[in-house]
Amino acid sequence: MADMKISGRLFAPGEAKAESAELIALQGGHVTIEDASGVARSLGLSSVSDRLGRVHRKLYLSDGSVFETDDNDGIDRLLGRETHFFSRLSRIEGSGRAVAILTVVTIAVIVGIYRYGLPAAAAVAAWATPPSVTAVMDTGTLSTLDRTLFSPSDLPEKRREDLARQFAELAALSNISDATPHLIFRRSKVIGPNAFALPGGTVVMTDELVKRAHDDDEVLGVLAHELAHVEKRHGLRNLYRVLGVGFMIAAVGGDSGQIVEDVATQGAALGNLSHSRHFEEEADMRGAELMLAAGRDPFAFIDLIGRITKDEGKSGDSWLSTHPGTQSRRGAVAAHIESLKPR
Ligand SMILES: [Zn+2]
Known part of the structure; x- marks a missing residue:
């Protein structure tokens, strides 16, 4: 399915440098990732970072590598489709309120940095940690x-x-x-x-x-x-x-x-x-x-x-x-x- 492709970057285990990669499928808790040279691999999906404004989304994979993407909507679509897997991600499902609060705090932190500088933002973040x-x-x-x-x-x-x-x-x-x-x-x-x-x-x-x-x-x-x-x-x-x-x-x-x-x-x-x-x-x-x-x-x-x-x-x-x-x-x-x- 072409519309499922999500572009991003793949960090090999322990590597700080990423290579561009595409996520081409998610099924049964496994993702298929294709690297720049067109080689596809299937890996277990351990966890997905929560959606947080426009922060990159991270998919933690079973071999220790991390797939990172800016395509938040794409990831949400994919997780929504993967009902079996989604039900296991109770963390995401059950934390709607937490995510909402977090989004507000994140915006406050960014606005705080912009308007009042880092110390004020650090104070806001300290109270929200x-x-x-x-x-x-x-x-x-x-x-x-x-x-x-x-x-x-x-x-x-x-x-x-x-x-x-x-x-x-x-x-x-x-x-x-x-x-x-x-x-x-x-x-x-x-x-x-x-x-x-x-x-x-x-x-x-x-x-x-x-x-x-x-x-x-x-x-x-x-x-x-x-x-x-x-x-x-x-x-x-x-x-x-x-x-x-x-x-x-x-x-x-x-x-x-x-x-x-x-x-x-x-x-x-x-x-x-x-x-x-x-x-x-x-x-x-x-x-x-x-x-x-x-x-x-x-x-x-x-x-x-x-x-x-x-x-x-x-x-x-x-x-x-x-x-x-x-x-x-x-x-x-x-x-x-x-x-x-x-x-
Ligand atoms: Zn002291």
């Missing part, structure tokens, strides 16, 4: 970091459990939605006394930081600051600014397969992304609010930071190199707490 995707980002990043920068924690189990329990109490006071806050400990010579939050709510704290604290409020203050980064989605917003529009759209669309690959290679960068001054101030203020709500000392974390700064100077690759100086922070937190008081 499904938790399934941020969870994958966390696991991908963590496994990269575990292979490269981290060793297992050697803190006593009881100490870790005790801090994790206090962390959970603090997290319960936050307004984190669509992320699961949990605290893990690692040891790292490279990043030293440090803590950071991943988009899905995983907060990593190094043994080195815990050992420098004089009391639990100092540790909890840093954790409150990190919880604020999660609540305000700072990590995702940074990630989208760095990785750009294509990644943003894929992530918002729930394309976690691609995310795994990207994050596995970008993981280390993600963990060490330094936040903008604005994000840091926001996290300090929100962190202080959480500490107050928990009946804890909102200034304690500044003491811990001050102590580490004094010992390491400005040369360390610690939390400090990515965070503002202590003097201005103490003043800003004090002013913020003052502003919260009823008058």
